[in-house]
Amino acid sequence: MYAQMIKTASNGIKPREEMSEEERAFQDKIDNDIKIEPRDWMPEDYRRTLIRQIGQHAHSEVVGQLPEGNWITRAPTLERKAILLAKVQDEAGHGLYLYSAAETLGVSRDELIELLHEGKMKYSSIFNYPTLNWADIGAVGWLVDGAAIVNQVALQRTSYGPYARAMVRICKEESFHARQGYDAIRAMAFGTPEQKRQAQDALNRLWFPALMMFGPSDAESTHSEQSMAWKIKVKSNDELRQQFVDQTIPQIEYLKLDLPDPNIKWNEERGHYDFSEPDWPEFFNVIKGNGPCNVDRMKDRVAAWDDGEWVRDGLLAHARKKAARKVAAE
Amino acid sequence: MTRDEALFEFLLRMGDNTLILGHRVSEWCGHSPVLEEDIALANTALDMIGQTQLWLGLAGEVEGKGRTADNLAFLRDAWDFRNVLMVELPNGDFGQTLMRQFLYDAWSFVMTDWLKGSSDPRIAAIAEKAHKEVTYHLERSGDTVIGLGDGTEESHSRMQAALDYLYPYCGEMFEKDKSDELLAEAGIAPDPTELRPEYDDIVGRVLAEATLAIPGGSYVHKGGRNGRMHTEHLGHLLTSMQWLQRAYPGAAW
Ligand SMILES: [Fe+2]
């Protein structure tokens, strides 16, 4: 996941009769589930929308290192520290595949990073929430990676080949993260009273932010239609959110934790759980930059980039000298 | 001092080095100059934490008092740590972190290479696994030191400054005491001083290619390996590393 409120670069769907020959052929491919590949013709708006979505996803993987990195130095056992390090390493790897997928659309990683640092691109709202106790690390794996999987499993069927393939690879690792996260919070939910309190606190704080990861409700989501027709988006926000809630409630019950929302109730008629909507004004605030960690997260990332400039320049200069020496020797 | 006491001391030295340096490297998470380095640093830290589990696990076994690797990592105070001072120094800039990594990796490479042939099969087995990882770490840190040393004027001067700062800490890795002598006699571990020529050879080659000058002066900072006197930095590191275990004694995680 980690792509929310992607503005589709077009105004509504074009009726078939208004499409050019190329556009019609393109849409036919999509309708027949034939993947679009980098060298294929594609509408400019499709390309631009995908760059936004894949770029936002990549940025999320990278910024997502920060809330988890917050606990690496305080992990309570060597085993947990190793698991967390391996996870964060995977997330950085996801960032790398996704930037590569975006590059097939003609935008460089550095350009995307610059747009992020200038505030012109976003990352998932979830990473603007803090990790305050060790159970948060379990909850992030369980709920945040869990929510990401729900979205990304759907995106394995997305129309753009490199993105769909990246999702297949990433989903395998995200499932592993979700299981490990659940295992970590389970140890606490069944631990001492203080640990149980931490687990409950983590669940209560992260539940609604996790639901927000799917983006605003369908009624408010203005850009979905074209993205659905292009199969950049495969299922609606509300569908995915419901699926996440349905799979997660039994897991909460298994942990014997209190439900984080008093309105959660099985609805026999719908065959789904009912639940409260997240606080959408809060969500829009976080998106606008007013979340609890927005400023710090960006400050960290920009500082990492700026402080690293001499390193990137140094390595580049060395690579050039080496190449020049090689040429001179030939 | 019995041989098992000497062995315990040695295993703490091995495991504390990887524990403390792995911790320091993990502090970079999400803050490195480029995504590939975030991945590489997390990977290095992960390998070192894995090695720690093995070294300290064996230390607890040899000690025979029922202490686990976690007990040793999270419930000892600073004076009982046996890592060399270099690994507990703060990260500094990326150049200093990578220079330290290189100076440590080169030692670790020579050390684990020797230990693969240790007369104690438990040590030989750990060394076998660690040596593969360290070989890769050394290749990477060595390449980075060369790249930055032979990069721009700025990267060169930063790397020279890092080397000037860190080099006086290298000598501690080759210190020898009674316990080393005992283990060397039994063929369990090397006489540390004998590792120096190969180390100097590796370091000399890489630093020459990096166009960096090995500082003159022979002063050696030491006191970590024998626990006599650590730096002020170790206490702060342990404060965060051990916090949960100290705050919630007896909890299982
Ligand atoms: Fe993801």
Ligand SMILES: [Fe+2]
């Ligand atoms: Fe990920």
Ligand SMILES: [Fe+2]
């Ligand atoms: Fe993940």
